[in-house]
Amino acid sequence: MNPGIDDLPVRDELRGKSPYGAPQLDVPVRLNTNENPYPLPEPLVERITERVREAARDLNRYPDRDAVELRTALAAYLTRTGGHRVGVENVWAANGSNEVIQQLLQAFGGPGRTAIGFEPSYSMHALIARGTGTGWISGPRGEDFTIDLPAAEKAIAEHRPDVVFVTTPNNPTGNAVPAETVIALYDAAQAAKPSMVVVDEAYIEFSHGASLLPLLEGRPHLVVSRTMSKAFGAAGLRLGYLAAHPAVVDAVQLVRLPYHLSAITQVTALAALEHTDTLLKYVEQLKGERDRLVTELRAMGYEVTESDANFVQFGRFADSHAAWRRILDRGVLVRDNGVPGRLRVSAGTPAENDAFLDAVRDLKNEQE
Numbered sequence: 312m313n314p315g316i317d318d319l320p321v322r323d324e325l326r327g328k329s330p331y332g333a334p335q336l337d338v339p340v341r342l343n344t345n346e347n348p349y350p351l352p353e354p355l356v357e358r359i360t361e362r363v364r365e366a367a368r369d370l371n372r373y374p375d376r377d378a379v380e381l382r383t384a385l386a387a388y389l390t391r392t393g394g395h396r397v398g399v400e401n402v403w404a405a406n407g408s409n410e411v412i413q414q415l416l417q418a419f420g421g422p423g424r425t426a427i428g429f430e431p432s433y434s435m436h437a438l439i440a441r442g443t444g445t446g447w448i449s450g451p452r453g454e455d456f457t458i459d460l461p462a463a464e465k466a467i468a469e470h471r472p473d474v475v476f477v478t479t480p481n482n483p484t485g486n487a488v489p490a491e492t493v494i495a496l497y498d499a500a501q502a503a504k505p506s507m508v509v510v511d512e513a514y515i516e517f518s519h520g521a522s523l524l525p526l527l528e529g530r531p532h533l534v535v536s537r538t539m540s541k542a543f544g545a546a547g548l549r550l551g552y553l554a555a556h557p558a559v560v561d562a563v564q565l566v567r568l569p570y571h572l573s574a575i576t577q578v579t580a581l582a583a584l585e586h587t588d589t590l591l592k593y594v595e596q597l598k599g600e601r602d603r604l605v606t607e608l609r610a611m612g613y614e615v616t617e618s619d620a621n622f623v624q625f626g627r628f629a630d631s632h633a634a635w636r637r638i639l640d641r642g643v644l645v646r647d648n649g650v651p652g653r654l655r656v657s658a659g660t661p662a663e664n665d666a667f668l669d670a671v672r673d674l675k676n677e678q679e
């Protein structure tokens with residue numbers, strides 16, 4: 312007999328479920344996982360090599376468990392770009408913001424507790440909730456994919472969740488959440504429980520608007536999570552981080568595995584941070600390309616959700632999966648996130664975006 316997952320004594324809540332699985336297909340143009348399309352610049356590659364070589368000599372030792380040098384550099388980056396002074400004591404880092412979110416749910420969620428997100432949103436919030444035994448509540452979003460504040464406040468008052476997720480800019484829809492909405496959700500969450508409010512700013516560097524870091528002032532239950540996967544073009548590095556009150560940083564240390572952040576990861580992230588200004592220039596280019604995608608898709612007659620991220624949600628399609636297939640047949644991989652009638656495309660290089668626009672122009676012509 313060849314047992315499958317459901318023949319094993321897995322936890323009940325994992326039965327019949329699928330793992331996170333954006334297709335990793337070998338096609339000419341891959342615009343499906345919101346990666347940065349630009350390889351790291353050569354001087355940065357050199358610097359990483361230099362720092363890794365140095366660190367390699369000490370690999371007989373465990374890494375700095377508290378990643379102090381890296382957290383200090385991340386704090387300086389946030390202070391410089393986020394409009395709010397952040398110190399090392401406010402910052403925590405882990406292997407991707409997915410791990411940051413997992414640590415937050417391990418510390419503030421868990422069995423007998425719940426978390427809420429306003430969907431469609433980043434699907435891993437719900438999946439990590441499940442993995443940590445945290446009950447998941449699917450909160451509402453309006454027809455235009457903005458957070459319907461009265462409905463959201465009602466859901467928070469009714470369910471009294473322990474953790475509230477707000478993704479801004481939101482994935483997969485692309486739109487940002489105004490600061491006033493986050494403040495109102497925070498107040499609702501404090502009145503109901505009080506609970507932790509996690510603002511997932513994975514894409515904030517691509518936004519037309521500012522980071523919500525200044526909201527940390529006087530809000531000890533607020534957490535802002537970030538990543539180097541998108542703006543820093545370093546998805547392969549696996550480095551996510553958070554900014555919050557120092558007590559939150561203490562709390563996640565209760566659940567983090569000892570030495571969770573390898574010495575190689577720490578020095579590589581430090582090297583990338585030394586090249587922040589160069590990397591942020593690519594972000595400016597990508598913002599321009601994102602805006603071009605919005606304009607050109609609209610000109611073709613597609614419905615496009617306002618985007619503050621490095622991707623664009625577009626539609627409508629009678630059958631979005633069939634449309635996804637037909638775009639793939641033209642050598643361009645986009646993402647079907649299961650939002651009815653919609654697909655999502657990540658902003659690539661100008662040539663990749665041209666290939667995508669040609670593919671969807673063909674599709675439009677065939678439909679007409």
Ligand code: PMP
Nearest residue numbers: 407408409433482513538540551
């Ligand atoms: N948050 C959001 C909203 C995301 O879209 C992603 C990745 N697609 C992440 C967090 C996780 O990113 P990482 O683990 O690479 O930091």
